[in-house]
Amino acid sequence: MGEEDPESNWFSKWEQQLPKPEDLQPPSISTPSSQPNSGEFDSSELGGDEPARTLKRPRLVWTPQLHKRFVDAVAQLGIKNAVPKTIMQLMSVDGLTRENVASHLQKYRLYLKRMQGLSSGNGGGGFGSGGDPVTDRLFASSPVPPHFLHQSHPNSDNFLPYMPVAALQQQHHHQQMAGHHLHRHFGSNILGRQQPQQPGQPVHMVGAPVRNGSYVEDPQSGNEKKALSLFPFPNLG
């Protein structure tokens, strides 16, 4: 009885939160009658769901849209302030955690670094070693600000391009003391995370975790953990 299937809980809700299906809608999907609910599940599914903490969520699928917001946030913040927490807050993506951004940020930095050292005219048609076109595909789908490749001057403080970032408002409230639980009442937020929608861009979530394209594994059903990297990009094939 220990193991259960918390996935479908907040999961289905996330999907409903989709902002708008840009133009992706492959044929033969949308089969609502088939919810991968492996039967057994907790019947305590009242409005007091708090799956945000403690439960493991499926691997986040970084869609180009999500990455776009990521790069956008980093660009606005500047490399200097581009730290996971700030980026996450500026992205205003529901459900996104600091760890999620941190992990992606790490890879993104590697991507930038790689590009710097390798920006030698290799226009010849052949990507040299290591230059996996597939790997860059995601990052390539988003324009990388040029100043990203610059080194922050140790002396010059921050000269951010523009910082209307009122969203950086940190919750200078009582921080959750470790060792005690705190019951909270969520309104429309699925996750136990508050989203300070302040800045001029009251954008909501972008990017779906799963839906026509990527798929998350099923912990109960065998071991088929095949996350397909298929995003709706007819352009970048």
Added chain:
DNA sequence: TTAACAATAT
């Protein structure tokens, strides 16, 4: 204690 970062694991 939190958070960033690096290294590692899945």
Added chain:
DNA sequence: CATATTGTTA
């Protein structure tokens, strides 16, 4: 390979 997770340091 992509993301998660962990370890270490600030």
